[in-house]
Each structure stands twice: as C-alpha cells, then as structure tokens.
Amino acid sequence: MEKEKVTIIGAGVIGGAIACAICDDFEVTATRRKLERLSALAEKGIKVTTNNEEAVSEADIVIISVKPHQVIPLLKSLSRQLADKLVISFAASINIDLIQRVIPRSRIVRAMTNIAVQVKEGYTVYSCGKGIKEEDHAIIGKIFEDMGEYEEVEEQYLDVLTAMAGSSPAYLYTVVEAMIYGALHVGLPRDLALRSAAWSVIGASHLLLSSGKHPAELRDMVVTPGGVTIDAIYALEDGKVRTAFMKAILDASLKAKALSKAACIEAEKQIES
Numbered sequence: 001m002e003k004e005k006v007t008i009i010g011a012g013v014i015g016g017a018i019a020c021a022i023c024d025d026f027e028v029t030a031t032r033r034k035l036e037r038l039s040a041l042a043e044k045g046i047k048v049t050t051n052n053e054e055a056v057s058e059a060d061i062v063i064i065s066v067k068p069h070q071v072i073p074l075l076k077s078l079s080r081q082l083a084d085k086l087v088i089s090f091a092a093s094i095n096i097d098l099i100q101r102v103i104p105r106s107r108i109v110r111a112m113t114n115i116a117v118q119v120k121e122g123y124t125v126y127s128c129g130k131g132i133k134e135e136d137h138a139i140i141g142k143i144f145e146d147m148g149e150y151e152e153v154e155e156q157y158l159d160v161l162t163a164m165a166g167s168s169p170a171y172l173y174t175v176v177e178a179m180i181y182g183a184l185h186v187g188l189p190r191d192l193a194l195r196s197a198a199w200s201v202i203g204a205s206h207l208l209l210s211s212g213k214h215p216a217e218l219r220d221m222v223v224t225p226g227g228v229t230i231d232a233i234y235a236l237e238d239g240k241v242r243t244a245f246m247k248a249i250l251d252a253s254l255k256a257k258a259l260s261k262a263a264c265i266e267a268e269k270q271i272e273s
C-alpha cells in the first residue's frame, strides 16, 4: 500500500524528532531554511529540502513545527498550497482560530508533545479544528501513535499542558540529577546511580498508569514502618518538595498562558499586516 506523504515544515528539535519517529510508516519530507542542518535526517532516508512550497504541494498532511512567532508569516506564504490539506501545528501558543483565519480551507489540528518523541515515547495532546474528517482521525492517530502516547483534549487545556507535557522532562531531569548527586554523596558509582534513578522513574510511572491507583496509595505501599523510605519522605517534606512542584507547575502554567496571550496578539498583527 502506498504510504501517505507527510511534509514537516521546520524540522528542528521537535520537527526532526517527529520526522524520525514516523518515517517508517509515512513518506516524510522535512524542510528548514538551512539545508546542511538537515543532513542527519537525510542520512535516515528522509527527503530534505528548503523548498516549502514544493514540499507542501506534494504532501497529503503537513506538520508545522517552527517557532510560534514564525507560524503566521509561514502559513500566509503557503496558504494556496495548504488549501484542502490536513495541517498539524505543534507550535505552542498559536490557537486554532488564528490558524484557521489564515488558512480557512485547511483542516487544522493543534498539538503539543515533548522531547521523548526522540525515543518514540512522547506524550502528545491535541485538539481538532472544524471540518476534521473521519479518515483524518485515523491518520492523526497513526502519526501520534508512532510518536508515543496521545490523547485528544479541549483546546483550553493546551497552554497548561505545555507546562506539563511539553516541559515535564526538564523537571524530571532535575529530580533525577538531584537523586544521582545524593547517591554520589554516599559513594554509588555515577552510571549505576543514573540507571537506578532513571529506571525507577520509568517503572514507577508504568505502575501508576497500569494500576489505576492514586500515587499516594502506591507510595504508602513502599513506606514501611521504621523503614528506609520514610526517612527520605521526611527529608523531602522538610524540603517542601511538594510545595516546590506545585509552585513550579503553577508558575510554568501562568507563564505559558502569558506567552500565549502575547503570541496571539502578535499573530493578530501579523494576520492584519
């Protein structure tokens, strides 16, 4: 069966990761303005070009992964080629309504994912604009499944999810790094400390999702009276770790909303210009 053609405009960190994640199941073309920076993708057999117009014209589905302030000018320049196509935007902040105004004849999906797409274990959340067809849902599912886990959400949650799904790897790396340093402090070899922390994050997450239990219930299963874990929990509570994380998510969400508002105001001006 012939593979669907997906063009990725802006194959940087996220766009490049998406290209690699889906290239076995789709015929992928990746673009950016500097061809030499696409050589790693070309080595994987992905078609690369700087010609956005041609790449979009040939595509069945177009993925937009440029920076938010670049989205509207890019869509304006490609509006004719994008007409009647399924367009998936991964740009933070730029809402479906704005995109739809620039390319009214396209079918729009707005998505947010994270860097774990590089190992096909991203978590992608997305919202659909008007006019998405039944067969589009199947293609969207196939693309996002190649990238990891995915779910459809209301668009109003996408800014907060930028602070959760998009940024969470950075928070977790901070936690893992701190755990490694704690282990180094008591003499555990560095590599062993890293694997121990990282695999524990993976295992604990899988258990959380598969058990359906509340995190507090699972934690209680590990905290035995007079045991080792309670000493760590006591130290974490003393360090206000939960307050720190709640504040982190709150601050990041507020920042995501503020950036979104500013980006939409700029996008409005770009649409009018």
Ligand SMILES: NC(=O)c1ccc[n+]([C@@H]2O[C@H](COP(=O)([O-])OP(=O)(O)OC[C@H]3O[C@@H](n4cnc5c(N)ncnc54)[C@H](OP(=O)(O)O)[C@@H]3O)[C@@H](O)[C@H]2O)c1
Pocket: 009, 010, 011, 012, 013, 014, 015, 031, 032, 033, 034, 037, 052, 065, 066, 067, 068, 070, 074, 090, 091, 092, 093, 112, 113, 114, 115, 166
């Ligand atoms: N990084 C993350 O964890 C993450 C997660 C989820 C979503 N996002 C979203 O994904 C988007 C990209 O983020 P990123 O971190 O991947 O940034 P990035 O690495 O800077 O990628 C953006 C790419 O767009 C290319 N580009 C800019 N203008 C272009 C044009 N006119 N035609 C073709 N390519 C063009 C740039 O390459 P050239 O300069 O060579 O053209 C660059 O490689 C952002 O909107 C961000 O909100 C990022």
